[in-house]
Amino acid sequence: MTLHRYVPPFSLPPHGDALAADGWHVIAGRGAATLQLPAHWPSLWMPMRGRLSMQAPDANWTLIGGEAQLWRGGTLNVHASHESRWLALVAAPAMWARAFGDVVTEHEPLPWRGDPGEGVHDAMERLAHDDEALALLFPALIERQRDVAACLPRCRGRTLAHRRQALLRLLNLRHLMLCHVDTDDDAGIDVPWLAERAHYSAGHLIRLHRAVFGETPSDYFTRLRQARAWELVRETDMPVATITHRLGFESQSAFCRAFKHAFGMTATQARREADACAA
Numbered sequence: 001m002t003l004h005r006y007v008p009p010f011s012l013p014p015h016g017d018a019l020a021a022d023g024w025h026v027i028a029g030r031g032a033a034t035l036q037l038p039a040h041w042p043s044l045w046m047p048m049r050g051r052l053s054m055q056a057p058d059a060n061w062t063l064i065g066g067e068a069q070l071w072r073g074g075t076l077n078v079h080a081s082h083e084s085r086w087l088a089l090v091a092a093p094a095m096w097a098r099a100f101g102d103v104v105t106e107h108e109p110l111p112w113r114g115d116p117g118e119g120v121h122d123a124m125e126r127l128a129h130d131d132e133a134l135a136l137l138f139p140a141l142i143e144r145q146r147d148v149a150a151c152l153p154r155c156r157g158r159t160l161a162h163r164r165q166a167l168l169r170l171l172n173l174r175h176l177m178l179c180h181v182d183t184d185d186d187a188g189i190d191v192p193w194l195a196e197r198a199h200y201s202a203g204h205l206i207r208l209h210r211a212v213f214g215e216t217p218s219d220y221f222t223r224l225r226q227a228r229a230w231e232l233v234r235e236t237d238m239p240v241a242t243i244t245h246r247l248g249f250e251s252q253s254a255f256c257r258a259f260k261h262a263f264g265m266t267a268t269q270a271r272r273e274a275d276a277c278a279a
Contacts, residue, residue, distance in 0.1 A: 003131050021092040028087055028128040033080045035088075042072040042109050043090040044141070046116060046124050050084025058197065059179035068116035068124075070109060070141065073172050087124045089137070099138050108164065109141065110148045111171050113178075117144050154212045169198045170212055173205075174220060181224040184246045191217055226262045233259070233267045234274040240267050 002023035007030075019025055019038065027035070037043055045052060046068040054061050054069075055077040063069055072093075080086055096109045116124070119140030126133035148171070155170075157163035173194050180186040194217055195205040209217050225247065232243045241252050249255040259267045 003134060005128075019090065021094070023091070024095060024134060025090040026088070026127055027090065029080055030085050031080065032082045032084075033078075035078045037076050037078070037090060038092075039075040040072070041090055041092055042070065042096045043076065043088060044120075044124070045069050045071065045078070045086065045088050046121070047084060047086040048125075050081045050086070052084065052086055053079040053081075055079070059176050061179040061182060063113075067114060068120060069113040070111055070145070072109060072111050072168070073175065087128055089124070089127065100142065110145045110167070111175065112145050112148050113175065120144050151212050156208060156211065166208060167212070169200075170209060173198055173209075173217065174213075177217070177221050177224055181221070181228050184228070184248075186221075186225070187248045189221060229255070229259055229267075230263065230270070233270050243267075 002020070004020065004023050004025045006025065006027045019041075045054075045063055047063050047065050049065055051065075052063040054063060054071075056073055057075060078088075100108050117140065120137065123133050123137035123140050127137060151170075152163055152167050155163040155166040157166055176194070176197070177186070177189060180189055191202045191205065195202040198205055200208070206216050206218075209215070209220075213220065215223075229243065229247060232238055232246070233240070238246075240255070244252045244255040247255065249258070256267055259270075263270060265273075
């Protein structure tokens with residue numbers, strides 16, 4: 001396999017379209033940088049220190065140290081902070097398909113975000129200076145995405161390609177919901193908005209999402225909002241009135257009722273419990 005390595009000072013082409021489609025591109029970044037990648041090229045990102053600000057057409061989010069993400073949702077712009085150190089692997093779809101086919105023919109790279117696991121983490125670190133680590137990375141990626149791949153048989157479609165497309169659409173929608181909730185920009189998120197982006201009817205989206213994940217899109221969205229409320233109450237000193245406004249509740253009393261219903265305690269009790277644990 002042809003492998004191109006980019007290290008500071010950056011020699012990466014200013015526009016990702018100039019990247020060779022017949023090779024792998026390993027980026028070992030340190031410090032501030034801005035990258036624009038070709039649309040629909042899968043990419044794997046892993047910040048080692050600092051953060052990466054990720055921007056796609058419908059969402060913005062941040063990756064921090066200890067996280068990784070395999071992205072295949074279209075055009076992606078990445079901005080690295082000054083104090084950051086990070087690794088990325090980028091290639092054309094055909095390269096990814098060939099590599100994953102060499103490991104297990106029924107799988108392809110599926111998007112995920114979170115803890116990379118030791119296998120992916122160690123292989124990516126080695127890949128910064130050792131070309132042979134590429135062969136170790138793909139089995140680790142297959143193992144990391146096994147839970148995601150398990151959703152594929154529950155997708156509807158006449159062929160495997162149709163089922164894969166359905167799963168990719170659903171995973172992209174779940175990622176959109178997570179991004180908008182994390183940035184407290186979820187006021188306009190509803191089933192019609194999601195269905196339009198997936199090119200499904202609202203009813204079909206609800207049925208498909210429930211069949212694959214065991215919950216409706218609204219159920220998932222509610223869980224994300226509850227987790228965000230818990231995070232803001234327990235891990236910040238933000239006043240409850242400010243949290244109410246950030247999360248888009250009509251009133252502080254409405255937020256407090258929803259919080260107690262979700263967690264069995266008031267926001268004040270949850271904060272006191274967190275303070276006691278910290279002490």
